[in-house]
Amino acid sequence: MAFLLKKESGYQMQKKEYRHLTIGLYLNYFVHGVGLIILAQNMQELGRLWGQPLANVSYVISGIGIGRLLAYLILGNLADKYDRKLFVYFGMFSYFVFFLGVLIVHNLTGVYLLAILAGIANSALDSGTYPVFLEIGTNNGASNILIKSFMSLGEFFLPLVVSFLEIHNLWFGWSFVFASIVLILNVFVLIPVKFPAKNNRVETKLNPFISLSITRHLALGVLLSLYGYVSMATMILYTQWISLYAGKQLNFNNFQAHLLVSLYSIGSIIGVLILFILLRRNITEIRLLMALNIVSMISLIVVNFSSNRMLVYLVSFTFGFSAAGGVMQTGLNLFLKIYPKHKGKVTGIFFTFGSIASFSIPIITGILSKISIEKVLKFELILTLIGVLISLGIKIISEKKV
Incomplete structure (x- = not known):
């Protein structure tokens, strides 16, 4: 019937209840988008609050990656055994403690533990949310794409709030309080x-990767695991350092520097929608990975070697479109097609490598920033080149069979 959404597991949900559930879950990912960059967007203010240099603030950000690394596989398994709603609430509560805690706790060990808690919150939300979207509705592909869109909305909104607070000489902590209030209302x-x-039933569909040899399967698995690292690393590095880079190296004012992150987020939102359309039209993941990684590399070349303000604005948008518009999820989808009988394990492996990036990239860039912030963006250019080489390797290994 039209007013019911029904799954094969027998679960029935009224349309109004379904709408409330999806709104609530998407709002969590709006807050999660804020949480991903809120430390990076307030690095100088937090450094003054904690009495720490920028390099130490960057090290604190690495704690988010440790939290994700510790929690992904554990919480994913537990979420299959217990009520998923508990994990969603746990993620919300953990984020709430994180947002307020970084304003209250001033010692480096304490704020590092709070960053780890933020990483655990990320893992808890993913463990409780992604399975739910596979168990309700009739278009879970669109639902998963929209998760990325709401994350991008949060990443777009926060830099504008940070700029507004700075321009009007208001306390930077209001951005943390705002995120906490959204969680309470949610x-x-x-x-x-x-x-x-x-509904834990796994559907296995015949796909062209099944005929690949064991060696090719293993090679593709290694490359896609590495891509989980590279794709996450490029997103984290850009949102963490582009505003400071633009201010110090390109002489952008504060608003112009933060606007780059907002343009990046707009690009990622549009990229998600276009990528969804392309996948619906059966454009292969391999072709998309190759094209998007090339665009990302070209965009970073411009950022590194051009000081033209409008051009940098444009490529910040195209970088968001190509590097944060769902290309990481496209890599995961390809990984799942190659190993269709081990979806849980593959997802855990892929996001574990992403978690390693969340942990290691802030440490690496913190070290590089002691030399110069310019070196940080040069390092990101190298990462995009590695992404292109990985995509090329995937294409070469797969093209004879796919």
Whole structure:
């Protein structure tokens, strides 16, 4: 019937309840988008608050990656055994403690532990949310794409808030308080909603990768695991350092520097929608990975070697489009097609490599920043080149069979 959404597991959800559930879950990812960059966007203010240099603030950000690394596989397995709603609430509560805690705790060990908690919050939300979107509705592909869109909205919105607070000489901590308030309000959106019953049945469809040799399977698995690292690293590095780079190396004022992150986020939102359309039209993941990584590399070349303000604005948009518009999820989709019988394990491996990037990139860039911020962006250019080489390797290994 039209007013019911029904899954094969037998779960039925009224349309209004479904709408409340999806709104609540998407709002969490709006907050998550804020949480991904809120430390990076307030590095100088937090450094003054904690009495620490920028390099140490960057090290604190690496704690998010450790939290994700510690939690992904554990929480993913537990979420299949217990009510997924508990993991969504746990993620929300952990983020709430993180947002307020970094304003209250001033010692480096304490704020590092809070950053680890933020990484655990990320893992908890993913473990409780992604399976739910596979268990409700009739178009879970679109649902998963929209998760990325709401994350990008958060990444777009926060730099504007940070700029507004700085321009009007307001306390930088209001951006943290705002995120906490959204979480509190979202609890009341989700409380009356019943989550769907777990449906763990795995559908296995014939795909052209099944005929690949074991050696090719292993080679593709290694390359795509590495791509999980590279794709996450490029996104983290850009959002963490582009504003400071633009201010110090390109002489942008504060608003212009933060605007680059907002343009990057707009590009990522548009990229998600276009990528979804292209995949619906059966453009292969291999072709998309190759094209998008080339665009990312060209964009970083311009950022590194051009001081033309409008051109840098443009390529910040194209970099968001290509590097943060769902290309990481495209790599995961390809990985899942290559190993269709081990989806849980593959997802864990892929995001574990992404978590290693979340942990290691802030440390690496913190060291490079002691030399110069210019070296940080040069390092990112190298990462995009590696992404192109990985995509090329995937294409060469696969093209004879696919």
